[in-house]
Amino acid sequence: MLTSCCVRRAECHRHSSVPLTRRHRCLARATVDPCSLPSVMLFRMAYLNPLLSDKTILDLSLPGTHDTLTFDLSTTVSDGANDLPPDVAWVLHEFHDFVPGHFIRDQAKTQGLNITEQLENGIRFLDFRIMFSAPPAHSAFDHHSWFCLHFVESNRKALSYLGEVRTFLEAHPEEVVVMWFSRHGNTETTGNDQYPGVSQADKLAFWSQVEKLFAGLLFDTRQSSLNTTTMSELLVRNHRAVVFVSDYAEFTNSSSLAIDARQIDNILGDEVTAENATQQQILAELRNAGAHRAADKAQNRFMLMSMAAGPPAGQISKAAELKYWPLEHTKLRKECAALFHIPNMTAWCPPTLQDVSQLINYYNQIALDAVITRDSPATPYDLPNAIYLDAVAEHGTIRTGTEVFMKDSVRGTTNATRGFAYVDTFLLHMAQRECQTRPVTDCSDIITNLQQRRAANPLHRWSDPAHGRLLNWP
Numbered sequence: 001m002l003t004s005c006c007v008r009r010a011e012c013h014r015h016s017s018v019p020l021t022r023r024h025r026c027l028a029r030a031t032v033d034p035c036s037l038p039s040v041m042l043f044r045m046a047y048l049n050p051l052l053s054d055k056t057i058l059d060l061s062l063p064g065t066h067d068t069l070t071f072d073l074s075t076t077v078s079d080g081a082n083d084l085p086p087d088v089a090w091v092l093h094e095f096h097d098f099v100p101g102h103f104i105r106d107q108a109k110t111q112g113l114n115i116t117e118q119l120e121n122g123i124r125f126l127d128f129r130i131m132f133s134a135p136p137a138h139s140a141f142d143h144h145s146w147f148c149l150h151f152v153e154s155n156r157k158a159l160s161y162l163g164e165v166r167t168f169l170e171a172h173p174e175e176v177v178v179m180w181f182s183r184h185g186n187t188e189t190t191g192n193d194q195y196p197g198v199s200q201a202d203k204l205a206f207w208s209q210v211e212k213l214f215a216g217l218l219f220d221t222r223q224s225s226l227n228t229t230t231m232s233e234l235l236v237r238n239h240r241a242v243v244f245v246s247d248y249a250e251f252t253n254s255s256s257l258a259i260d261a262r263q264i265d266n267i268l269g270d271e272v273t274a275e276n277a278t279q280q281q282i283l284a285e286l287r288n289a290g291a292h293r294a295a296d297k298a299q300n301r302f303m304l305m306s307m308a309a310g311p312p313a314g315q316i317s318k319a320a321e322l323k324y325w326p327l328e329h330t331k332l333r334k335e336c337a338a339l340f341h342i343p344n345m346t347a348w349c350p351p352t353l354q355d356v357s358q359l360i361n362y363y364n365q366i367a368l369d370a371v372i373t374r375d376s377p378a379t380p381y382d383l384p385n386a387i388y389l390d391a392v393a394e395h396g397t398i399r400t401g402t403e404v405f406m407k408d409s410v411r412g413t414t415n416a417t418r419g420f421a422y423v424d425t426f427l428l429h430m431a432q433r434e435c436q437t438r439p440v441t442d443c444s445d446i447i448t449n450l451q452q453r454r455a456a457n458p459l460h461r462w463s464d465p466a467h468g469r470l471l472n473w474p
Contacts, residue, residue: 043122043396043423046174047446051434053232057242058297060231061383062178063426064125065118065392066308069148069161071111074136075101078153079144079197081131082184086196093133094140101152103323106352107316108150110308110390112405115161119168119177122396122423125304125386126165126179130158132198132206146206149183159209166213169240176234178302178386180261182246187261194247203251210243211257217241218257226259227300244302265296267384269306271313272360273341276474282307282367283381290382303384307364311356312339318349343473344465354404357390359468362400362461364389365420369459371429383429389422396423397457402467415464421457428454 045062052060077084077092077099084092092099113121131149134142148154148161165177183195195203211218219242224234234240245251248260267285270278285292285305296303318336322329336349340359350356375381391399397419399405428450435443463471 043120043427044172044175045122045124045427046172048427048430048434049174049231049235051431051438051443051446054230055434056225056227056229056231056297057176057178057234058227058293058300058302058385060385061426061430062124062386063122063392063396063423064127064178064304064386064388065111065123066127066306066388066390067108067110067150068115068118068123068126068128069111069154069158070109070150071114072148072155072161073105073109073150073152074155075099075105076136076138076153077101077104077151078131078147078149079133079140080183080195081149081151081153082129083151090140096137100320100324103320105152106354107319108152109352109354110150110357111392112354112399113392113394114164116164116168117394118392119165119175121392121394122427123392124175124177125388126177127185127388128158128162128179128181129183129185130181130206131183132195132202144202158206159213162210162213165241166217169217173240174235176231176240176242178242178244180244180246180264180304181251182261185266187246187264187266190247191250195251200250203247204253207245207252207255207258211255214241214243214257218243219259220256221259222256225300226263226302227297263301265292265301265303267303267305269309271311272309272356272363273312273339275342275363278309279363279367279474282364283370286367286371286381286383287379289384290380293382293384296385302386305384305387307360307367307387307389308357309360311350311353314339315350315356319351322349322351340468342465342468343470345468346466348467352404354391355402358399358401358404361389361391361398361420362469363474364398365400365459366461368420368422368425372425372432372454373459375429375432382433383426392422393419395419395457396421398422400460402464402469415462415469418460419457420459421454424450424454424457 076096077089079089079093080086081089129149130146132144133147133153134140134144136153146158148158217240219239224239243258244261244264245258246261252258293303318332321332333347333349337345337347371381391405393399393405399419401416401418403416431447461471
């Protein structure tokens with residue numbers, strides 16, 4: 001059984017000259033292939049395609065990243081930077097040499113993997129934030145283009161990162177990637193409120209470049225629907241780049257190759273200042289996720305849940321004082337630590353946003369693990385269509401330890417470098433969810449393999465109250 005299963009899927013890839021649509025039809029019909037789930041850490045949603053072939057995008061649960069492009073931020077404040085009046089952002093960009101850009105970047109960076117590495121490690125929802133701005137370290141009067149941003153702008157133009165997505169999809173013809181274009185994660189705002197000072201002509205010009213870049217890959221609403229078109233049909237049609245767009249009508253001229261971001265049901269996270277209440281809220285959302293997702297599907301809406309949380313008000317100013325003010329550091333650390341309301345965390349002020357993100361992930365892992373370990377007919381836990389969060393690391397993990405994750409950091413089993421099996425939790429839960437109505441022979445190998453992979457990066461808690469990691473709280 002195992003050998004023949006592997007042979008059947010291998011047949012689909014045997015000749016590179018076979019037209020793509022024929023390969024997709026073959027793959028869509030193939031039975032579950034446990035051979036395609038090696039113990040080495042390769043993360044492909046396509047491993048589950050035989051289980052998901054009759055499902056729609058709105059039946060899936062995708063692991064995502066929040067502020068996806070912050071791995072490559074410059075030290076220049078973007079024109080139209082989020083959380084600033086446009087004229088203030090312009091001044092900070094123009095006088096970039098006098099702005100503490102490196103400190104600001106540290107308060108904006110949430111990711112350590114580049115976009116290709118995120119995709120290779122199993123991320124399938126991208127929070128793609130963009131703004132029309134002068135280039136980094138250039139005058140605000142210089143020629144503008146579209147860059148990514150989180151307060152400061154990316155080093156490269158937005159289109160170059162999208163090119164990496166295109167390359168990934170071409171290399172992996174069984175994969176689907178969902179993206180959301182916005183300036184600051186708002187589904188409703190339009191026009192100048194979404195993109196301050198940007199003309200419709202500049203928006204349409206960028207969207208035209210996107211359509212050209214993804215030609216032949218974009219989800220087309222004239223042929224496909226989020227809540228009725230099956231995954232096997234999407235593969236046959238090659239509709240594998242699904243793009244939600246904020247300010248949809250003005251940005252895309254209501255293109256059929258984009259989806260209005262108002263079809264996203266965006267459930268926002270909370271600050272880390274009330275982790276006990278936040279934990280209960282997240283668990284409640286996950287217990288209701290199956291019903292919530294089904295209700296959204298009926299309305300053709302994509303259920304998205306944020307598990308990223310901003311730092312407490314005042315943390316950035318305390319971190320700045322600690323960096324630039326030479327006095328009263330003990331007092332400042334105590335005042336900063338008190339903002340988090342974590343028992344016995346009394347003298348640590350997280351110096352960067354990523355430090356805060358990894359502290360949040362330490363508690364996020366509890367709720368994510370519950371989807372596997374607490375799920376039962378009496379108390380079902382489920383996942384939304386996508387979750388997006390910070391500090392995604394190698395092997396599809398989220399960093400929960402105290403050492404800030406960078407792409408060249410080494411994964412280990414010390415508490416400083418711990419990570420939780422984020423992507424494999426999604427893959428295993430989807431497999432278990434779909435296998436409830438399938439023969440055991442279709443599922444046992446794939447579930448066993450995913451369980452073994454997930455066990456490599458399990459829920460792990462320890463006692464380090466100095467850095468906010470508690471063993472039995474909340």
